[in-house]
Amino acid sequence: MKRYFVTGTDTDCGKTFVTNQLVNYFSDSAAIKPIASGCEYSENQLVNSDALLHQQQNHLPLEIVNPWRFRLPVSPHLSARADGASIDVHKVADYCLNLQLNDIKKLFIEGAGGLMVPLNEQDTWLDFLKLTRIPVILVVGMKLGCINHTLLTQEVLEINKIKCQGWIANCLDQDMLMLDENISTLEAKLKYPLLARTNYGSKISDICLNSL
Numbered sequence: 726m727k728r729y730f731v732t733g734t735d736t737d738c739g740k741t742f743v744t745n746q747l748v749n750y751f752s753d754s755a756a757i758k759p760i761a762s763g764c765e766y767s768e769n770q771l772v773n774s775d776a777l778l779h780q781q782q783n784h785l786p787l788e789i790v791n792p793w794r795f796r797l798p799v800s801p802h803l804s805a806r807a808d809g810a811s812i813d814v815h816k817v818a819d820y821c822l823n824l825q826l827n828d829i830k831k832l833f834i835e836g837a838g839g840l841m842v843p844l845n846e847q848d849t850w851l852d853f854l855k856l857t858r859i860p861v862i863l864v865v866g867m868k869l870g871c872i873n874h875t876l877l878t879q880e881v882l883e884i885n886k887i888k889c890q891g892w893i894a895n896c897l898d899q900d901m902l903m904l905d906e907n908i909s910t911l912e913a914k915l916k917y918p919l920l921a922r923t924n925y926g927s928k929i930s931d932i933c934l935n936s937l
Contacts (some may be wrong), residue, residue: 726831729859729860730836730850730859730862731756731836732850732862733836733863733864734864734865734866734894736911737896739866741778742926743893743923744756745778746921748782748904753828755831756792756831756832756835757776757832758775759789759793760817760837761810761837762800763797764796774837792826801843802844811845813815813845813855817844818856821853834859836860840854841881854887855885858887860888860890863878863889865895866895867895867897867898867901867904868898868908870894872910876914877913890920891937892918892919892920893897894908894922895922918932920936
């Protein structure tokens, strides 16, 4: 089973939407969100709305889709601390590497926030990737500032020798000035391919998805 880690240029760049679109595109795929904060109680269990979308799409138990759940809508390390818990990055890595699902050939693993979001006092998602070496799919939320955020993310990935499979342009604002020019600039400056583009909540448009 191929595994891909879906990260983004920042929070609310559209990782969950894009991940769901990838699962819709690939009939032999599924998605999980191993760590989620901002959960609310429903039927005596904590539920995260993003993870719930994956669970409903995949028809998998929530415990498989989202095993680490915390209440406060803040960084995972702070949310876990507020719940009297801590996140062991090695356990998260082992879970994501060893999870097996019947008839699934591609597993998309959605992170929380961007690469440098803390999971505990020492580790970030970058440390998770150093442990797992799972290739990255980068979701770029197309908005003012995205070029800087994207190039900084590329630099972190390169310095740490983390493979990036490609990036997806998630067009958040149909009124963004020079949207196509921004995408062209990123295509010229990034060292990995543009896999797809989504336009304002519409279905994903395949550019190079068959490379996955």
